[in-house]
Structures are given as structure tokens and as C-alpha cells.
Amino acid sequence: QVQLQESGPGLVKPSQTLSLTCTVSSGSMSSGDYYWSWIRQHPGKGLEWIGHIYYSGSTYYNPSLKSRATISLDTSKNQLSLKLISVTAADTAVYFCARDQGGNSIAFDSWGQGILVTVSS
Amino acid sequence: DIVMTQSPLSLPVTPGEPASISCRSSQSLLHSNGYTYLDWYLQKPGQSPQLLIYLGSDRASGVPDRFSGSGSGTNFTLKISRVEAEDVGIYYCMQALQTPLTFGPGTRVDIK
Numbered sequence: 241q242v243q244l245q246e247s248g249p250g251l252v253k254p255s256q257t258l259s260l261t262c263t264v265s266s267g268s269m270s271s272g273d274y275y276w277s278w279i280r281q282h283p284g285k286g287l288e289w290i291g292h293i294y295y296s297g298s299t300y301y302n303p304s305l306k307s308r309a310t311i312s313l314d315t316s317k318n319q320l321s322l323k324l325i326s327v328t329a330a331d332t333a334v335y336f337c338a339r340d341q342g343g344n345s346i347a348f349d350s351w352g353q354g355i356l357v358t359v360s361s
Numbered sequence: 362d363i364v365m366t367q368s369p370l371s372l373p374v375t376p377g378e379p380a381s382i383s384c385r386s387s388q389s390l391l392h393s394n395g396y397t398y399l400d401w402y403l404q405k406p407g408q409s410p411q412l413l414i415y416l417g418s419d420r421a422s423g424v425p426d427r428f429s430g431s432g433s434g435t436n437f438t439l440k441i442s443r444v445e446a447e448d449v450g451i452y453y454c455m456q457a458l459q460t461p462l463t464f465g466p467g468t469r470v471d472i473k
Contacts, residue, residue: 277462287402287410287453289462302461336409346457347400347415349422354409 242267244320244337244352252359258327262320262337262352270295270315275340277348278311278322280333288333290322292340327359363387363456365465373473374444382468384437384454390417391434391458398457401430401439404467405450413452414439446472 248260260278269276277292291301293311301309310323320337334354341349364387374380390399401414412421414430417437427442441448449472454465 286467287455287464289464291461300460304461341412341415341421344394344396345400345415345419346398346462347412347421348402348410349412351409351411 242339242350244339244350246335246337246352246355248355248357250356250358252327252331252357253361254328254359255326258322258324258331258357258359260322260335260337260355260357262322264318264320264339268315269313269318269320272342274342275346276311276313276320277338277340278309278320279336279338279348281336281354282330282333290324290335293320329359331357332359333357362461363390363459363463365454365456365463367452367454367465367468370466370468372468372470374441374448374470375473376446377443380441380444380448380470382439382452382454382470384432384439384465386435386437386456389434390437390456397433399430399432399437400455400457401428402453402455402464403448403450404453405447408450410453415457444470 243265252258275292278290293299308325312321336354337352338348339350366385368383397417399417402410404410418430451467
């Protein structure tokens with residue numbers, strides 16, 4: 241089973257850019273038609289889907305992020321990235337990367353452990 | 362966006378007894394390809410969510426058969442035939458019919 245691990249700074253200042261990386265092991269990102277997603281969870285709250293990138297590179301973002309998010313793939317490094325610009329305290333959350341299991345379904349069968357990012361000066 | 366609701370939001374359960382969670386969507390999750398795009402996840406305390414059910418009723422790999430999903434259109438149910446202590450956590454339904462993908466608010470299941 242593929243394994244995912246998020247990494248990045250745990251503290252970001254307001255108005256700056258949040259940058260996270262998800263490293264995929266036990267499998268190649270370029271093999272198989274998978275969607276790779278970022279999902280976040282505000283403290284003590286539910287889950288919010290940020291967006292996804294297809295293995296071909298096409299992306300879709302949740303309009304709730306108001307065009308602040310960018311998701312990219314680096315298949316040579318087996319990494320997925322998230323950049324979120326102009327962050328505020330409302331972006332404080334645990335950020336998960338996840339992979340859709342492919343096939344006819346859209347379902348996340350592999351998740352990273354999550355990384356808490358706090359936005360604070 | 363498709364709005365997902367769940368009930369109840371809190372569910373105390375007794376080990377060995379059945380349990381049921383309801384999920385409703387603001388529009389039908391039936392795709393023209395015949396599949397229903399509704400997933401169920403369980404987030405155990407301190408863990409990432411894990412996939413339980415996809416396409417409304419298909420159990421994910423390794424999920425015990427005491428978990429079952431049913432429903433159609435806009436009304437769905439997750440059933441646990443006999444609750445075990447390890448089943449505590451927050452259960453989320455998620456619609457995967459259209460982007461943005463959206464989750465229900467979650468149902469917290471704990472032991473009485």
C-alpha cells in the first residue's frame with residue numbers, strides 16, 4: 241500500500257505563504273491514473289477538501305479558497321505540493337494529503353498522518 | 362456545492378449492539394454511469410481518516426464485514442452490525458459526485 245507523509249513548517253505568519261510537501265513511498269506517482277488531494281481539518285472541526293491534481297497534471301480547487309491554493313506534482317521526486325498564499329488565522333488546520341484509489345470510484349484509500357499548521361505572528 | 366448532513370451528530374453505543382448513521386445529500390449522488398458517489402470514512406482518535414465504504418455500499422479493502430453501507434439518491438446509511446470498542450471515532454460521509462468534494466459534519470461514536 242502506498243504511504244504518504246506530509247512535511248513543512250508548522251508555523252506561518254499571517255499574509256505569508258503556506259508551503260507543504262507530501263512524499264509518496266511504496267509506489268510511483270506517475271504510474272496509474274490517480275487523483276492526489278489535499279484536505280484540511282480545522283481544530284476540532286470537520287474535513288474540508290482543498291483540491292486535487294490528476295496524474296496528468298490537471299487540477300481543480302475548492303472555490304472556498306478563493307484562488308489562493310496551488311497544487312503541483314513532482315513525479316521525479318514522488319512528491320505532491322500545496323501552496324496557499326495570503327494566509328490568515330482561518331487557515332490554521334491539520335493538512336492531509338490523500339490519494340484516490342482509482343477506478344470508477346472517487347475515494348481516498350491512502351492518507352498521510354497530517355501536519356498541523358498554525359498561522360500566527 | 363452539494364451539502365451533506367448527518368444524523369445523529371453524537372451516538373453513544375453499547376459494544377455488541379448494532380448502530381446506524383444517516384447521511385443525506387442536497388442532491389442525488391447518482392451519476393449517469395450508474396454509480397452512486399457516496400463514501401464513508403472513520404477518523405479514530407488522533408488518526409487520519411480511513412476509508413470504510415465507497416460507491417455507497419462497497420467495503421474498502423480490510424474493512425470488517427460488520428460495516429455496511431446502503432442507500433440511494435440522497436439518503437444513505439452506514440450500519441455497524443455489532444459495535445466493537447475499536448469502532449469509536451468520528452464517522453464522515455463524503456459526496457464524490459462533483460467538485461468541490463464535500464463532507465458531512467461527522468457523527469461522533471463513543472462507548473456508553
